[in-house]
Structure formats: structure tokens, C-alpha cells
Amino acid sequence: KQEVTQIPAALSVPEGENLVLNCSFTDSAIYNLQWFRQDPGKGLTSLLLIQSSQREQTSGRLNASLDKSSGRSTLYIAASQPGDSATYLCAVRPQTGANNLFFGTGTRLTVIP
Amino acid sequence: DAGITQSPRHKVTETGTPVTLRCHQTENHRYMYWYRQDPGHGLRLIHYSYGVKDTDKGEVSDGYSVSRSKTEDFLLTLESATSSQTSVYFCAINGALAGATDTQYFGPGTRLTVL
Numbered sequence: 001k002q003e004v005t006q007i008p009a010a011l012s013v014p015e016g017e018n019l020v021l022n023c024s025f026t027d028s029a030i031y032n033l034q035w036f037r038q039d040p041g042k043g044l045t046s047l048l049l050i051q052s053s054q055r056e057q058t059s060g061r062l063n064a065s066l067d068k069s070s071g072r073s074t075l076y077i078a079a080s081q082p083g084d085s086a087t088y089l090c091a092v093r094p095q096t097g098a099n100n101l102f103f104g105t106g107t108r109l110t111v112i113p
Numbered sequence: 114d115a116g117i118t119q120s121p122r123h124k125v126t127e128t129g130t131p132v133t134l135r136c137h138q139t140e141n142h143r144y145m146y147w148y149r150q151d152p153g154h155g156l157r158l159i160h161y162s163y164g165v166k167d168t169d170k171g172e173v174s175d176g177y178s179v180s181r182s183k184t185e186d187f188l189l190t191l192e193s194a195t196s197s198q199t200s201v202y203f204c205a206i207n208g209a210l211a212g213a214t215d216t217q218y219f220g221p222g223t224r225l226t227v228l
Contacts, residue, residue, distance in 0.1 A: 098158075
């Protein structure tokens with residue numbers, strides 16, 4: 001069974017800092033990896049999706065990397081802003097099965113003005 | 114996202130009562146999923162559907178049933194609710210909402226409290 005771990009569980013940074021969130025997974029046979037953002041009491045918003053054949057994806061100030069062989073992904077946020085405060089979830093889709101995702105428990109990010 | 118809605122958004126019920134949650138999509142996607150989210154756990158799959166009348170169990174399916182009689186609707190039923198089913202329930206679809214395939218899109222969630 002795929003296990004997804006996110007470290008740290010919580011992170012506080014001053015506004016303007018660059019930061020990295022980490023995600024690791026136990027089974028490297030993945031189809032893709034997706035990063036989500038979740039605001040308190042809200043649903044999940046897809047940020048970036050990396051296919052298993054890709055090494056990274058970028059969207060604005062966000063950059064996600066994937067090292068499938070080592071079972072790791074990072075989400076890099078440049079020049080953090082208070083509006084980036086949220087919980088960030090990492091999820092992997094296995095190569096086989098029902099196309100469902102296996103989630104980590106998330107990193108709660110607070111950007112201090 | 115505009116293409117997925119869930120109802121109700123909040124519900125409080127008592128132990129032993131039946132509860133049905135509805136997920137509705139306007140995107141005509143084949144795959145639909147029900148997850149639950151609990152503190153200390155990532156989202157976990159309850160059931161999924163790969164077409165009308167085609168459903169299967171996920172990781173935490175005990176105590177839940179599902180039905181899909183139309184492409185756009187996926188129902189989750191708790192036959193006899195228990196306090197351990199207090200959770201936030203998310204529906205998801207797999208496919209292209211904004212041109213990006215393979216992305217999984219989530220509804221706004223239903224917060225269920227079983228007293």
C-alpha cells in the first residue's frame with residue numbers, strides 16, 4: 001500500500017522568504033503526483049501535476065519537482081506572501097488501479113506579514 | 114470548482130440514522146470518487162465509480178454504500194450512521210475541467226457530524 005509522508009507538518013515563515021515543502025512516497029510505481037492547496041474549511045485546489053516521466057512543473061511562483069526513483073517531491077514557493085497561508089497536500093496516483101489518489105497529511109504553512 | 118457540487122454542505126445527524134450525500138458533476142467525466150478527511154490522516158478513498166452502475170470499494174468502505182444511476186450523480190449512503198463516521202467528505206472527478214487531463218478535481222466538501 002502506498003504511503004505518503006509530508007514533512008514538516010507545520011511551517012511559519014516571514015513574508016518574502018522562499019520555502020520548500022517536502023513529500024515522500026513509498027512505492028515509486030506512480031502515474032503522476034499532484035500538489036493541492038486547502039484553505040481552512042474549504043475544498044482542495046489543484047496547484048501542479050507532474051507526470052511520472054517529468055522532473056518538474058512550474059506555475060507562477062510555484063515549482064514542483066519529482067524524483068520518482070527516490071520517492072520524493074518538493075514544492076518550492078518563491079517570495080512567499082500572506083495569501084499563501086494554507087495547508088498544502090501532496091498526492092500520488094499509482095500506475096495501476098482505480099486512478100484514485102493517495103494523500104499525505106499535509107503541511108500547514110503560515111506566512112507572517 | 115464550478116463543475117462539481119456537493120449537497121448538503123453541512124449535516125448533523127444522530128447515531129443509527131441513514132444519511133445520503135450527493136455529488137453532482139457537469140463535466141461528463143467517467144470516474145467519480147468519495148474520500149473522507151480526518152485529522153491526522155490524509156484523504157482516504159471510500160468508494161469510486163468508473164461508469165454508470167459501475168462502482169467499487171476503496172480503502173475505508175465499511176459502513177458505506179454508493180450508487181451511480183446517472184453519469185452526473187454519485188451518491189454516498191451511510192446506512193446507519195456512527196460517531197466514527199463524523200468527518201468531512203469530498204467528492205472528486207478525474208479529467209479535464211480546464212484542459213488539463215489526469216488532474217483530479219474536488220468538490221467543496223460536506224461536513225458531517227454524527228451525535
